[in-house]
Amino acid sequence: MGVIKAVCTSNIKGIQKTEQATIKLKPDWGIEGDAHAAPWHRQVSLLSYEQIEAFKDRGADVDNGAFGENIIVEGFDLKNLPIGTRLACNDVVLELTQIGKKCHAHCAIYHRMGDCIMPREGIFCKVLAGGTISPGDIIEIA
Template identity: 60%
Template sequence: MGKVIAVCTSERRGIQKTNIHSAQFRENWGIEGDAHAGDWHRQVSLLSFDKIEAFRARGAEVGDGAFGENLVVEGIDFRSLPVGTVLECNGVVLEMTQIGKECHSHCEIFKKMGECIMPTEGVFARVIRGGTISEGDRMEVRRV
C-alpha cells in the first residue's frame, strides 16, 4: 500500500508540473486540465517518492512535478510492477501501460545532474475508472 504525496499537472507539455494537491481523473482521458490527458496510453504518469528522495540525496534540488510526473506515491516501487498492473486510489482505478520512456531532449535536471530518473523509474497509466485523488490518499496494488 502507498500514500499519495503530490498530485501535479501542467497546462502544456515539456515543462515541469505544479502540485495542485487534488485533481479530478476522468475515465479514458486522464487528469482534468493536464496537458498529457487524452485518448492514449500515457494519460497519467507516476513516480515513486522513494526514488525521488534517493535522487535528492545525490544532490538534486527537485520539487514535486519536476520530472513531469502527475502522481508522487510513497511506499510503492512502480518500476518493479509489470505493465497491466491495476492500481486503486480513492475509487480511481488506473492500469499501468508503460514503464519508463525515451528522453528525446535532455531536461534541465539531466543538464544539471547528468541523469534523470523519469526515463527509467517513471511509469504511465490510463484511467479505467475516474474520480478524485488527493494528497494523503492511500493507493493499493489491486492486480499484478
C-alpha cells in the same frame, strides 16, 4: 499499500508540473487540465517518492512535479510492477501501460545534474475509473 505524496499538473507538455491540492481524473482521458490528457496509453505518469528522495540525496534540488510526474507515490517500487497492474485510489482505477520512456530531448534536470530518473523510474497509466486524488490518500494494487 502506498500513500499519495503529491499530485501535479501542467497545461503545457515538456515543462515541470505544478503541485495541486487535488486532481480530478476522467476515464479514458486522464487528469482534467493536464497537457497529457488524451485517449492514449500515457494519460497519467507516476513516480516513486523513494526514488525522488534518493535523487535528492545525490545533490538534486527538485520540487514535486520537476520530472513531469503527475502522481508521487510512497510505498511501491513502481518500475517493477508488471504491465497491466491496476492501482486503486478512492474511486480511481489506473492500469499500468508503460514502464519508463525514451528521453528525446534531455530536460533541465538532466542538464543540471547529468541524470534524470523519470525515463527509467517513471510509469505510465491509463484511467479506467475516474474520481479525485489528493496527497495523503491511500493507493493499493487492485
